[in-house]
Amino acid sequence: MDKDTVERDLVRLVLTVVELLRQLMERQAIRRVERNNLTEEQEERIGMTLMILDDRMTELRTRYDLSPEDLNLDLGPLGPLLPRQEGRH
Amino acid sequence: MTAGGPPHAEVALVDLLDRLLAGGVVITGDLSLCIADVELVRISLRALLTSVEGATEGILT
Numbered sequence: 001m002d003k004d005t006v007e008r009d010l011v012r013l014v015l016t017v018v019e020l021l022r023q024l025m026e027r028q029a030i031r032r033v034e035r036n037n038l039t040e041e042q043e044e045r046i047g048m049t050l051m052i053l054d055d056r057m058t059e060l061r062t063r064y065d066l067s068p069e070d071l072n073l074d075l076g077p078l079g080p081l082l083p084r085q086e087g088r089h
Numbered sequence: 090m091t092a093g094g095p096p097h098a099e100v101a102l103v104d105l106l107d108r109l110l111a112g113g114v115v116i117t118g119d120l121s122l123c124i125a126d127v128e129l130v131r132i133s134l135r136a137l138l139t140s141v142e143g144a145t146e147g148i149l150t
Contacts, residue, residue, distance in 0.1 A: 020103055027107040028140050035142060075102060083101040 011064045016071045016081070019057060023082060026050050113139030 029046050032038055038046070061068070073081040115137050122130040 023103045024106055024110075027103070028110060031107075031111060031140070032142060037142065078102055079099045081102045083104065084099065 008064050008066075011060075012066055012070060015057070015060060015064075015066065016073060019071045020081060022050075022053055022057065110138060110140045113137065 029050060033043055033046075061071070068082075068085050071082070072084070075081055116134060117136075118132075118134045120130075120132040120134065121128050122132075
C-alpha cells in the first residue's frame with residue numbers, strides 16, 4: 001500500500017462519482033433536446049460542454065492509467081453503475 | 090431488486106436515475122446514527138428530486 005496506490009484509488013473514486021454525474025446530465029440533456037424546448041444556442045453550448053467534459057475525463061483517466069471499466073462499479077443485485085462498454089468511443 | 094423488462098437485461102444505475110429524475114421522486118425519512126447507544130447524528134429528510142422540465146410540467150401543482 002504505497003503512496004501511489006492510495007492516490008490512484010482516491011482518483012478512481014472521485015472520477016467514478018464525476019463520471020456518474022456526467023453521464024446522468026448527458027441523458028437529461030438528451031431528454032431536453034428531444035422535447036425541443038431549448039434554443040438552438042442552448043443545445044449548441046450544452047453539446048459542446050458535454051463533449052469537452054468527456055474529453056477531459058478521458059485525459060484524466062489516461063493520466064492515472066484507468067480504463068472506463070475501472071470507473072464502473074459492480075453494484076451486485078443493482079447491476080452496474082454505468083452501462084457496460086460496447087464499442088462506445 | 091430487479092428492473093422490469095426481459096430477464097438478464099442489465100439496467101445501469103445511471104439509466105435508472107435518469108428515468109427516476111424524468112418522473113421526479115420524493116424521499117422522506119429519518120436517520121439517526123448511534124454508537125454505543127449514544128445518538129450522534131440525526132438526519133430528518135424530506136427531499137424532492139426532479140429534472141427541471143419535470144418540475145415545470147405540473148408535478149408540483
